[in-house]
Amino acid sequence: MSARRKHYPLVSLITVNFNQSEVTCALIESLNRITYPNLEVIVVDNHSTEDDPTSIKQRFPNIVLIQNPINYGFAAGNNYGLMRARGEYVLLLNNDIEVPPDFLEPLVELLETNQDIGAVSPKIKFYYQPDTIQYAGYTTIDKLTMRNTSIGYWEKDKGQYNDERETAYAHGAAMLVPMRVVKEIGLMSYIFFLYYEEADWCARISSAGYKIYYSGKSYVLHKESVSTGKMSSLKIYYQNRNRIVFMRRSLKGAEYTKALLYQLLIAIPKNAFKFLLKGKISYFIAYYRAIGWHIGHVFSPEIHENPML
DSSP states (O other): OOTTOOOOOOEEEEEEESSOHHHHHHHHHHHTTOSOSOEEEEEEEOOOSSSOTHHHHHHOTTSEEEEOSSOOOHHHHHHHHHHHOOSSEEEEEOTTEEOOTTSHHHHHHHHHHOTTEEEEEEEEEETTEEEEEEESOBOOOOTTTOOOOBTTTTOBOSSTTOSEEEOSOOBTTEEEEEHHHHHHHOSOOGGGSSSSHHHHHHHHHHHTTOEEEEEEEEEEEEOOOTTTOSSOHHHHHHHHHHHHHHHHHHOOHHHHHHHHHHIIIIIHHHHHHHHHHTTOHHHHHHHHHHHHHHHHTTTOGGGGOOOOO
16 A cells, blocks of 8 residues: 555454464464554354364454354355454455565555455465465356366466456455445355355356456465365365356356256266276265265255345
8 A cells, every 4th residue: 555545444354264273373473464554353263173263362362253163164154254344345364374564555455446346366376385376366267167277376476477457256365355345245155165155256246247356466375275185085075066056156058058067977077087096985985975965956045045244
């Protein structure tokens, strides 16, 4: 933000913790060094069972700690934080992120000066390889494969993505959204639990007429997949289940039929049998559990619900 600016709107930062209190504390340590002067930090604990999340509050008494009695998932965790937030802007930040001191000002400045932007994400770099990019914007999700690409992924950061521009989706690990937009379009859909919830949220923001932006004037460092692991049965299950959930919520008619047939007859069998051939039976089963979930929820109205704030 400009050094002359006198108004610093309150930003409510929301992060979801699950059995990673030390990781979350490292995030808050980095937040305590930022230069933006008007921030509230909301930690939503999704019923951690392997450590004590109250230790976060003990170390950082100024935070708001919400302790859920059940793990309702990443989307729901963020929603509980959104319900508690008091800020003009809400910043969703993964707990496995650490931030440089001046990361927030460019994001707030962009939204303050352009009311047409409904969400913005900074450049995201790998924490353990801070010269390497994870995210510099997203391409549009393909309507057949339901996949897209992270721009700049694994490229060395030489300043080639230091611009600000429109992008297809913000990144759920770090995204700033005006509260007025949240009140208009609603909360994240609870159906996702984990993965694809931010893509769906961005699609709804776009459908409401807002732009999604990437800002290379800011960056954060991401440890990536601390809670779910780099590859796990849980990750495979929810990624594939929710790819189809996203498809069911966003496509209609012939586009939907083609995409569904592609997932059921080509993509999932191909990937599942690769794991079977490698002897990774639990991964193979995870793919077919994802399909089984949809068979059991063919007519579920929950698929299309959009909870409001």
